[in-house]
Every structure is written in structure tokens, then in C-alpha cells.
Amino acid sequence: MKKEIWMVTILVLVATVSAGVLGFVNVTTRPIIKKNEVRKLRESVLESVNIEYESDKLEDRFESEIKTEEFDGKDFYMRYGEDGNLTEVAFRISGSGFQGPITAIVSLKPDLETIVGLEILDHQETPGLGARIKEEEFLQQFNGKVVKPKLLVVTDAGEANNKVDAITGATRTSKAVQGIINDHVSDVRNNILTEKVMERLSHE
């Protein structure tokens, strides 16, 4: 019996020390981790609407150029032109990729159909193949394309205004990006930023 009590005591002791150390480190690193994530998000939003920024002035630039509003528990990043008219709306989209979740920022013109920019926030796709969705060459293609009736990521896009070239050897990742964009954009258009909401937002 004595042995059993000793085993339990040792386990409890080790677990307590472990929990204490981890708790302390978690509390100290969490604000930094959170800051990293916010920074990454803001960089991507600015890049998706083609705003140049110096990395040490990111915060100022973001505050002065982008207006954040929440609808339906989702953040929307609005940019207004000099005349006070809405020029772009950006928001976060996410879904399953080939190996794990893909999250991205898409920015659209106020028609909620034309893409202005696409930036990948996070993914776990195969290096050298699916991971190429992060490359400029792939992302640039989306600029000016329309999500109507559906955006298509296909083998031979040609000149069509709703098609972009897929990545060779990464068909599943390419199709995942296509699905994520279509699902989220149509959901936002039909259920969140409805015509009534857009009317209110269209002018600053």
C-alpha cells in the first residue's frame, strides 16, 4: 500500500511542477504569439489591397488605410478612397486543403464579385508543390478575376475572366483554393454583406 501511495505522490508532484512551468511560460509568450498573428493578418490585408508599407510603420499604415467592422462574428476590412467611397472589402477565408487547413485573405471590389487580391495566411501543403500557392506567380493571377458564376482553378485557364491556372502536380490543393474562395465569397455576398448592408457601407 505504501508503494502505491508513493507512486501517486511522485506522479502528482511531477505533473504539478510541469503544469506550473508551462503555465508560466504560456502567460509570458501568449501576448507575443498573439501579436505575431495580428501582424501577419494586417500585412496580408494591406498586401491584398496592394498598399505598400514599411514594416516598421505597419500599424500606422493599417490604422489610417483600413476600417475594420464586424458582421456576424466575422471581421471585414474596408478601404475607402479619397472621395469617401468604398473601394475594397477584404476578409478572412478558410477551409481544408490537401494536408491541413488553408487560411487566406481575399479582397474584393464593392460589387463583391471582382477579386482585387489574394494572400495566403497559413497552410500545410506539400513543399515545392501545393506550397506554391504562396508564390506571387500563382496569387497574381487572381487579381481582376470574377467570382461569377464561379471562380475556376483549371489546367488551361486561357483568357476567361473567371479562370486561373492551377499548379502542376498539386491538383487537390488548387481545387481546395477554388472551393474555399467560391464558398466564402458567395456566403458573404448572400448572407452577410447583403445589398442593404453594402448600401450603408458604400460611403464613409
Add this chain to the structure above:
Amino acid sequence: MNNTKDIYMAGLWEDNPVFRQMLGLCITLAITNKVANGVTMGVAVFFVLTASSLIVSMLGEVVPRRVRIPVFMLVIATFVTLVYMFLRAFFMPLSQALGAYVGLIITNCVILGRLESFSSENSPWDSVVDAAGVATGFAFALIAMSVVRELLGFGTLFGVQVLGSGWTPWVSMILAPGGFLVLGLLIWVQRAISPVEEE
């Protein structure tokens, strides 16, 4: 085996965890397609292994035999979680590249194996030396593999273009088959340099 240098060199070369003991292969195959990943993982495993070796050897006889594995797992998991939070706070891009694999260090049998077979029965100093040797051996294996794979698969080293633009990347080197191929070749090389004595 009391000589410090002997203990260190055994872990590094003669009993290399990857090329000789065939341990920790999941991580080895999965993350060695870029040198930066190999280096980060090597450093992370070095820290976790030496730190948990020290703790386990100091606990020594205090831990009853029957609960030693849970205690080892707790110690390892604590250090791995520390590494995970540290990377996320200060090396965000690397932590993203390694994805779930940092967490998987917990189940890396290189670490549990050393704690079970060495640290729990030896002095703290010998245990730390042994852990450092094995961890260096593990890092050496990861870096050797990732140099070959990144060079052939991307034409780069640490992301810097090394082979000219005329180089056609071998895509299979980045994927799983390349991992197995390079692992097999490097085991062959290691055994050619120090042959295994058949019993």
C-alpha cells in the same frame, strides 16, 4: 563506458540514432526537405533530450519503476511544449514550416529510448553527455539528409539558389520517396565507413 568522449562519440557516430538504431524515422523522413527545417528540428531535439536526460537522471531512484514511463512522458512533453511556445513566439515562420512535427517530438523514440536505457541508470553528467552525443547524431543525420534533398529538390541551400537556373528540380526529392531514397543511401555510406560486425 565511463570516458566522456567515448560516450559522446558513440551517440554521434557508432550508434547514430538514425543511421544505426533506425529511431525517430517519422520526423527524419517528414521534415528533411529543407535545411532550415533540419537545423531547427535538430536544435529542438537537442534541447528536449539533454534537458529531460538531466531531470530524469537526477530523479533517478526516486521514481518507482512502475511509473517511470508516465514520468518520462511528462518530462518530455513539458520540454516539447516549451519549445513549441518559444518557436511560435520568436520564430513564427519556422514554427509554421515544421507544423505538427514539433509536437511529435514527444513520441520520438530517440528520446524515450535514451531516458529508459541510459539516463535513468547513470549519473547526471554521463547522462547529459550521452544525450548531447545522441542529439548531435540526430541533428547530423537530419542536416545530412536535408542538404541532399534541398539541393536536388529545389536547387537551393537555406533557400539560396545554389545550382544555376538551368537546374531542373527533382520534385520526388521533396516528397516522401526522396526521403526513403536518401535515407537508404546515407545508411549505406555510414556503414561503408564504419562496417557493422556481424555476430
